[in-house]
Amino acid sequence: MKKNQAILITVVLLLLGWELLIRGLHVPMYILPPPSMIFLSLMKEWKLLIFIHLPSTLLEVLIGLFLAVLMGVVVAVLIVFSRIGGKVLYPLVIASQTIPLVALSPILIMWFGYSIWGKVAITVLISFFPIVVNVVDGLRATNEEWIQLMKTMGASPRQIFWKLQIPHALPSFFSGLKVAATVSVVGATIGEWLGASEGLGFFSRRASNNLQADLLFASVFLLSLIGIAFFLLMQWIEKRSIPWFYQMKKIERKR
Amino acid sequence: MKKNQAILITVVLLLLGWELLIRGLHVPMYILPPPSMIFLSLMKEWKLLIFIHLPSTLLEVLIGLFLAVLMGVVVAVLIVFSRIGGKVLYPLVIASQTIPLVALSPILIMWFGYSIWGKVAITVLISFFPIVVNVVDGLRATNEEWIQLMKTMGASPRQIFWKLQIPHALPSFFSGLKVAATVSVVGATIGEWLGASEGLGFFSRRASNNLQADLLFASVFLLSLIGIAFFLLMQWIEKRSIPWFYQMKKIERKR
Amino acid sequence: ALEDSGQGKELNRVSLMLDWYPNAVHSFLYAGLEKGYYEEQGVDLEIKMPADTNDPLKLVASGQVDLALSYQPQVVMARAQQIPVVSYAAVVRHPLNMLMVPEDSDISSPKDLSGKTVGYPAIPMNEAMIQTMVGKDGGDPQQVTLVDVGWDLMPAISTNKVDAISGGFINHEKVLLEKQGFPVKVFHPVDYGVPDYYELVLVTSEEFAKENPELLNAFWEASKKGFEFVKESPSEGLDILFKRQEQSFPLERDVEEKSLEILLPLMSSGKESFGSQTEQSWEDTIQWMLETKLIEQKIEAKDSYVTP
Amino acid sequence: MSILKAIDITFGFEHDRLILRKCSFEIGENEFISLVGLSGCGKSTVLKLIAGLYPPQEGRLEYAHGAQLGKIGFMPQQDLLMPWRTVLENAALPMEIQGVNKREAQRRVLELLPIFGLQGYENAYPFELSGGMRQRVSFLRCVLTGHQMLLLDEPFGSLDALTRREMQLWLTETWQKWKQSVLLVTHDLDEALLLSDRIFVMTSPQEGPYYEIKVPFPKPRQPSQVYTKEWLDLKEKMTTFLYKKREIK
Amino acid sequence: MSILKAIDITFGFEHDRLILRKCSFEIGENEFISLVGLSGCGKSTVLKLIAGLYPPQEGRLEYAHGAQLGKIGFMPQQDLLMPWRTVLENAALPMEIQGVNKREAQRRVLELLPIFGLQGYENAYPFELSGGMRQRVSFLRCVLTGHQMLLLDEPFGSLDALTRREMQLWLTETWQKWKQSVLLVTHDLDEALLLSDRIFVMTSPQEGPYYEIKVPFPKPRQPSQVYTKEWLDLKEKMTTFLYKKREIK
Ligand SMILES: Nc1ncnc2c1ncn2[C@@H]1O[C@H](COP(=O)(O)OP(=O)(O)OP(=O)(O)O)[C@@H](O)[C@H]1O
Ligand SMILES: Nc1ncnc2c1ncn2[C@@H]1O[C@H](COP(=O)(O)OP(=O)(O)OP(=O)(O)O)[C@@H](O)[C@H]1O
Ligand SMILES: [Mg+2]
Ligand SMILES: [Mg+2]
Secondary structure, three states: OHHHHHHHHHHHHHHHHHHHHHHHHHHOOOOOOOOHHHHHHHHHHHHHHHHHHHHHHHHHHHHHHHHHHHHHHHHHHHHHHHHHHHHHHHHHHHHHHHHHHHHHHHHHHHHOOOOOHHHHHHHHHHHHHHHHHHHHHHHOOOOHHHHHHHHHHOOOOOHHHHHHHHHHHHHHHHHHHHHHHHHHHHHHHHHHHHHOOOOOOHHHHHEEEEEEEEHHHHHHHHHHHHHHHHHHHHHHHHHHHHHHHHHHHHHHHHH | HHHHHHHHHHHHHHHHHHHHHHHHOOOOOOOOHHHHHHHHHHHHHHHHHHHHHHHHHHHHHHHHHHHHHHHHHHHHHHHHHHHHHHHHHHHHHHHHHOOHHHHHHHHHHHHHOHHHHHHHHHHHHHHHHHHHHHHHHHHOOOHHHHHHHHHOOOHHHHHHHHHHHHHHHHHHHHHHHHHHHHHHHHHHHHHHHHOOOOHHHHHHHHHHHHHHHHHHHHHHHHHHHHHHHHHHHHHHHHHHHHHHHHHHHHHHHOO | OHHHHHOOOOOOEEEEEEEOOOOOOHHHHHHHHHHHHHOOOOOOEEOOOOOOOOOOHHHHHHHOEEEEEHHHHHHHHHHOOOOOOOEEEEEEEEOOEEEEEEEOOOOHHHHOOOEEEEOOOHHHHHHHHHHHHHHHHOOHHHEEEEEEOOOOOOOOOOOOOOOOOEEEOOOOOOHHHHHHOOEEEEHHHHOOOOOOOOOEEEEEEEEHHHHHOOOOOHHHHHHHHHHHHHHHHHHHHHHHHHHOOOOOOOHHHHHHHHHHHHHHHOOOOOOOOOOOHHHHHHHHHHHHHHHHHOOOOOOOOOOOOOOO | OOEEEEEEEEOOOOOEEOOEEEEEEEEOOOEEEEEEEEEOOOOOHHHHHHHHOOOOOEEEEEEOOOOOOOEEEEEEEOOOOOOOOOOHHOOOOOOOOHHOHHHHHHHHHHHHHOOOOOOOOOOOOOHHOHHHHHHHHHHHHHHHHOOOOOEEEEEEEEEHHHHHHHHHHHHHHHHHHHEEEEEEOOHHHHHHHHHEEEEEEEEOOOOOOEEEEEOOOOOOOOOOHHHHHHHHHHHHHHHHHHOOOOOOO | OOOEEEEEEOOOOOOEEEEEEEEEEEEEOOOOEEEEEEOOOOOHHHHHHHHHOOOOOEEEEEEEEOOOOOOEEEOOOOOOOOOOOOHHHHHHHHHHHOOHHHHHHHHHHHHHHHOOOOOOOOOOOOOOOHHHHHHHHHHHHHHHOOEEEEEEOOOOOOOHHHHHHHHHHHHHHHHHHHHHHHHEEOOHHHHHHHOOOOOEEEOOOOOOOOOOEEEEOOOOOHHHHHHHHHHHHHHHHHHHHHHHOOOOO
16 A cells, blocks of 8 residues: 555656656747646547557567567577577577668568568567567576486486477566567567558657658657566566466565 | 688679669669769768768777666666566556657756767667566576575575575576667767767768768668677677576587 | 868858768869858858658758758648748759659550559648549549558559659659669659749758848858859769768769759759749649648748758 | 574464474573474474574574574575576675685685595586585585584585584584584484484474483493493483374384 | 486586596386485586586486486476466476476376475465475476486485475375386485495596495385494495595594
């Protein structure tokens, strides 16, 4: 209770500070509008934002994140378990992260046109990397003694993988997943610049082209909400999926 | 030896496949040029690329990554150890990740002008997040039994932090660092769009604008090299910093 | 630049943000720098590049830069939203932004776009332009599908993902597409009901215009000389641009030559001096933007620009 | 004088399975006490309660020298060596925490390593040690806290007879020299009888009260006494307490 | 018939400190062998060699039933329970690996839990168990491999006398019933004498050869025999082997 109150107060103070700072320092509103203005334009355009643009971005994020997780885990497994593949694949994966969008976007348009898949592709590209690195590290960190024990039980590499390395890499995987979930929102936003006719990324770009900073930040606000929501969702899934990891801490601390 | 050969062969095959695919499928060269063309324009413009643009991007990446690590760790520590701060700070950090560049660029220019710091700011913004998440998770994962033991020794929270939680979070920190090092290259690239007159990001954008795909991909190639180099550098530092983590595996596996 | 001014005159620093990366259209600025025209006028010019085509206006309004190159309709839009910018000179006096279709396309005039897809960079002005053009030509604007293609106008049309593009410049996209073996037909917006607006204008903030009339004047005098130089000897003008750019990016000579060839007539103003503006042009543009709902209320044409 | 008084302590992890019910005991200065009991009856938990790691659900603990954290040497049942520290660094940890000068701390560790049979292993990481060696490092770390009260959770469980005896002797000596109080958990009744002034025999509160035995033999005691009648009788008595009506086959 | 033959095995982690030098031994079918030795002398290493986890540097191991991995039940010295698995799931792991139907595996675990004193703990996670309970789960997991040969590394080290005796009896019974071969590491010479057919007394190769003792007492043996003269003599003899000229004070 008390903690929640304190949080609320902090948030209110932050918003107030922002408002006052902008008004006090005469920061131009077309560069950074005060929260009150953002709120007003959010009220004005909420129907458009919530019913048209939000769902379309959400869909991209959802599909993209799902594919990113799938691909990230598969790639990580290949890197860890195939030695040559790993030596070639890992650098390729890293290289893929450094390609600027200007180089990529024409290629994606050639392949995917203006369908949702171009946006999904960018989302995947941006968000699969943290998963790869964390899962690789998680899989590599498995305690050798456990592996030995399972070997004496006659476990196949596949069984060691599923029954030992995967559960053992889960905490690490979830670290990566939380990063991925957050950056997938940026991915979708950037993806929409590839060409879209709806979505918060598209909306924000149009608002910016129209010099409507209040609308721009209204969409930024919604994007942040999506980011936070996805992050919290992943955290929630994490707590459910590795109860042994959290339960341990909780019980021992409670007493 | 044999492994290195296999890697070389794979790389050559990949390049060959790319070349043939593009020539065979008549992919427009101004969208995706074949490696031979990229190599030629790299040869042609190497002086410009290596002596003017590469150093400037490298500098941004270096400063940016350094600050990102500093800031990432500090923020993570605040999130873990200050309860209210954590509840407010973490969502803010997540939100910061979802703000598109169109909203950010005028603000950054207002603050930093056209100095290198605007570019550094974007690099920091993009690369500090993986560090935050991984360090937070690493710090939170510390085994409660060790904390208890240190408490009985009369250790202050500060001592528990430095002597237990920090070393314990190191492997996790390094996962984040490797992601950060890679995406910091993207950060600098994007940062250079803020208004720069040199740097590989600047170069790539101009090349793209002029439909000079060969030059564009020449700079992409260099960006990828930086990314891979930074990743490997971090991996090397990791191996040096947590020998106990790797030594354990090595010795037990060697026999 | 300070030390070789030679005359002991104090130089006033002026920063200018380009509309985009340096190209042929900016050669008059570089010529002025190279030939020392700005120094003669006591101006120390510093050229900057934007992150986004919208940044120049915002930054000039907030005083982060003194001058910027932007587009006339953009200035109108900014003023309509109380962003205090004014136009100081018309650099390119006619639209460059034209509707383009592949040369072998069966679209022979804008009305044929009914039922087709047009790619554009999510700029509302382009939407209005297509509507006006198709409507004036007797087509149904509602039947045209608009697709935001982001930055990639050229790949969009050259890979046939769209039937036409709006937002491409005749001195850039058209030239580049042709160079890549993809010739295009263009439809001139002025032929289809769009006012003959100024594609590129030099803008500054109201405050700067009020406080530094002499400086602006000096700057513009030098720019005029630069433009005269480029007009007289385009090839040398380009040489200067290339020289100034060789440390950062290898521009392509043939492309910029063609571009400048297209630009020069559109920048010259006949009897009037380079950069002069007319109230009529502003009035027409404002009226058109009002009709197409690009702005919500009318703004004063004569407040939108200042003259030296 | 007592160094610790436990008054009416109640504790349990689950409500239906208490570990202590209104349990009171005292530990005297320079007293050596052993704690024996069935596996899983709660011995380790008692040690953690005394160390101040769990707060009792009811009752209270009174310490002669004020707060307990940082005043008691605690050796946990699992060795809990830090994998990123060498033997030397692990053993020096408590001194590091107390701010002892690094060289001095090293000196003290290196001085004791031969006695603990760990000579030559100062730079080894825990994963390079055998189970018994790890236990000894953990024991060493505990005694190097230098505190007046030591809580030892099965410190000699993985040691062979000779090594165990050497450790016992060393412990007895330091205990006498420094006038420490020791609470030692063990499953070896002979060990308890050999070392202790008193023995706490723990049963779960579900099964009845806990017992306390005063060991009547004068010190120093010899392992050879193990076969004397009085010794065997006392052991017999403890076994009865421990296992009630259950019988050792 | 021997189930395992070790021929001239040499092994060491460091070159100057060998653990085995040209060591040969045999383990017969349905034989119960104990391995005793000083802490750190290499007992756990021998078990890992036999289990096939370390390849010997020289010499070879011959198994009657072919490859060793997946044919031997191995109980490591550290419990190595998986923290993400409950007691039930941990114990069922080897059967899971062998592809035993899940319900059947559960049934077998649940059947044995009361015997192992773990009734009611089937859904507890390892962190909720005491040290001795963890050891028993680990032991249970090992026997549930169902293999003919069991390698047990100090399986009863953290158990009190009664629980330990119960486990011993249960082990002896199953060993007889299923005609298993057992190699048990222990520090308790009485335990070794009580259970084994033969006892291997390990010394480091630096100190001399290793010894083998055939236990002459007929089975079943009773704990009461511990005080008989023959028993004590044999113990004495082993102690001499173990500690050479060193003396237990
Ligand atoms: N992974 C390893 N790397 C290096 N040395 C090791 C390793 N494991 C064990 N040793 C060394 O090998 C020797 C024997 O170890 P081992 O664990 O086999 O002893 P043990 O007889 O089981 O002792 P204990 O009774 O204490 O468990 C020890 O000196 C130890 O330091
Ligand atoms: N963290 C915990 N959460 C829940 N239950 C616990 C926890 N720790 C211990 N227990 C339970 O408390 C009881 C006593 O545990 P404790 O470790 O004190 O036993 P012990 O006497 O030390 O046994 P052993 O001789 O086997 O080490 C056990 O039944 C155990 O299951
Ligand atoms: Mg215990
Ligand atoms: Mg061992």
